[in-house]
Amino acid sequence: MGRAFRAGPFHVAGGHVNIVVNGDPCALPDGTTVSALLELRGAARRGIAVAVDGVVVPRQTWDRATLCDGQNVELVRAVQGG
Amino acid sequence: MDDPFVLAGQELSSRLILGTGGAPSLDALASAVRASGTAMCTVAMRRIDTDTKGSVLDVLDRSGVRILPNTAGCRTAREAVTTAELAREALETDWVKLEVIADDETLLPDPVELLDAAQQLVAGGFTVLPYTNDDPVLARRLQQAGCAAVMPLGAPIGTGLGILNPHNIELIAAESAVPVILDAGVGTASDAALAMELGCAAVLLASAVTRAQDPAMMAEAMAAAVTAGRLARLSGRIPRRRHAEASSPRTGLAQL
Numbered sequence: 421m422g423r424a425f426r427a428g429p430f431h432v433a434g435g436h437v438n439i440v441v442n443g444d445p446c447a448l449p450d451g452t453t454v455s456a457l458l459e460l461r462g463a464a465r466r467g468i469a470v471a472v473d474g475v476v477v478p479r480q481t482w483d484r485a486t487l488c489d490g491q492n493v494e495l496v497r498a499v500q501g502g
Numbered sequence: 503m504d505d506p507f508v509l510a511g512q513e514l515s516s517r518l519i520l521g522t523g524g525a526p527s528l529d530a531l532a533s534a535v536r537a538s539g540t541a542m543c544t545v546a547m548r549r550i551d552t553d554t555k556g557s558v559l560d561v562l563d564r565s566g567v568r569i570l571p572n573t574a575g576c577r578t579a580r581e582a583v584t585t586a587e588l589a590r591e592a593l594e595t596d597w598v599k600l601e602v603i604a605d606d607e608t609l610l611p612d613p614v615e616l617l618d619a620a621q622q623l624v625a626g627g628f629t630v631l632p633y634t635n636d637d638p639v640l641a642r643r644l645q646q647a648g649c650a651a652v653m654p655l656g657a658p659i660g661t662g663l664g665i666l667n668p669h670n671i672e673l674i675a676a677e678s679a680v681p682v683i684l685d686a687g688v689g690t691a692s693d694a695a696l697a698m699e700l701g702c703a704a705v706l707l708a709s710a711v712t713r714a715q716d717p718a719m720m721a722e723a724m725a726a727a728v729t730a731g732r733l734a735r736l737s738g739r740i741p742r743r744r745h746a747e748a749s750s751p752r753t754g755l756a757q758l
Contacts, residue, residue, distance in 0.1 A: 442549040463550050467559050469592035474580075476587040494549065496588050500531065500558045501523040501546025502572035502599060502708060 437489040454482040454493075461495065468497050505732065507704060509681055510597070510629045510650035512568075514541040517698070518728045519570070519683065520721070521708025524660075528556045530717050535565045538711065538721035542568040544599055546575070547589050559593075570631070572599040577612070579619035586623055598623065599653070599685075599706075600632040609659040613640050617647060624648035633685050636670040641678060651680050653706060656697065657687025660709045664693040668700055675701030691720075691727035698731025699739070 435450040441457065448457065454470050454477055470477045471494040477485050487493065507514045520540040525531035535543060543562050562569055571589030576582040579602060586598040602619050604612040611634050623630045630649045634640055641652040654674055657663035664687060665671055675682040681703035688694050688707040697705050705728050714720035 461550070467557065467592050468550065469547070469588035471584060471588055474584055476584065476591050479591060494588075496547045496592065497550045498545040498557075498559050498569070498571060498589075498593060499548045500525060501548075502521045502544040502574045502601065 437487055437491075439487050439489070439491045439493055441493045442495055448487060452487050454485045454487065457487065457493065458482070458495070463495060463497075468495060470495055505736070507681070509631075509704075514568070514704075515539075516541045516725070516728075517704040517732060518694070518725050519544070519704055519706040520567075520711065521572075521706060522558055522562070522712070523574075523708045524712035525717060526712075528558065528561050531558070531712065532561045532565065533718040534711050534721040535561070535567060537718040537725070539725045540567055540721075542570050544570045544572050544706070544708070545593075546572055547585055547592065568597075569593055569595060570597055570599050571595065572633075573601045573619075574603075576602050576619075577604070577615070578602065579615045579622060582615070582619040583622050583626070586619075586628055587626075590628070596627055597629040597650075598631065600630050600649075611635050611655075613637070616640075617643055620644055620647045620649055631683070636667045636674070638670055638673045638677065641674045641682075645678060645680055649680065651683050651703075652678060653683040653685035655686040656684050656693060659686045661687060662689025662710060663687055664689050665696055665700070668696065671697065671702065672700045675703075688724075691723040694724050694727040695731035695734070698728055699735050701735060704728070 436447045438447050472491050507517045516539050518538055518540050519542045520538050521544045522531055545558055571593055573582040573585040576585055582602045590596050600619055602612050602615040603609050620630050620632050624647055631651045631653055632644050632649050633653045636654045644652050656665035683704045683706050684697035684702045685706040688710045694705045711717050711721045
């Protein structure tokens with residue numbers, strides 16, 4: 421998962437996409453997948469969910485779901501509440 | 503006594519549902535969960551924060567309780583539906599405590615958005631447990647929408663004011679075909695007992711335990727109160743009378 425992805429967010433060899441992750445703008449290499457983004461953020465896969473532009477991205481598609489320029493990504497998990 | 507609590511076809515071993523918000527630490531939460539004897543705890547969905555140490559999920563997994571995600575903080579049906587979908591994806595459960603609040607001051611449910619969200623989620627295959635106003639008509643509409651329970655508030659979230667309109671809670675419980683779970687407003691054990699005496703099937707509370715000076719001890723008190731209230735409800739209380747009625751024999755008094 422995400423093995424092809426090596427560059428950090430601001431070390432971009434080829435083209436890149438500008439996206440917003442949990443409210444913070446960031447630049448990622450073209451073709452970055454949801455799985456690669458989670459790995460970059462050091463997030464566990466368990467107990468996590470991902471929405472792109474307000475639509476949930478199913479877990480089984482994370483490895484092939486590539487992020488596109490201008491997208492708004494939300495990474496959420498369970499916390500104490502209610 | 504054999505008195506199972508069945509919610510959406512699942513038997514739960516306790517009629518006390520514990521919210522996890524407000525606990526001073528994960529250790530305190532673990533102790534409270536254990537002391538409460540609860541079989542189900544709520545969690546909220548928030549942005550990941552990789553700096554946070556420990557996970558509420560680990561605590562709940564170790565306790566063996568069922569996890570019930572909520573949609574706390576959502577203001578619109580759209581937000582609540584998406585949050586429920588995120589929770590289903592993250593936690594692999596289609597159960598959701600549906601909350602759609604109107605504003606931050608009252609945290610009262612927005613009835614229009616709530617019903618809309620409930621209808622969408624039921625259509626999407628969710629088991630919907632809506633946090634609702636103490637309004638018998640809205641409770642009926644939620645039931646008609648296919649919700650698996652209705653969860654009226656006793657008082658606004660976090661106030662600890664108890665059950666402000668016991669008459670309405672009793673009306674909701676009396677006519678509901680699905681379990682009625684008192685949700686929010688409980689301050690102390692007698693509030694939880696009253697909810698059960700009024701005919702609720704269960705009580706959901708968080709702050710009353712997690713923000714008590716001794717959360718584990720209060721959790722134990724709440725468990726006892728829920729049991730006491732349930733037994734009192736089932737055992738058939740005496741009618742209220744205007745005048746006294748002696749329990750000792752009226753005849754055979756000694757002439758002194």
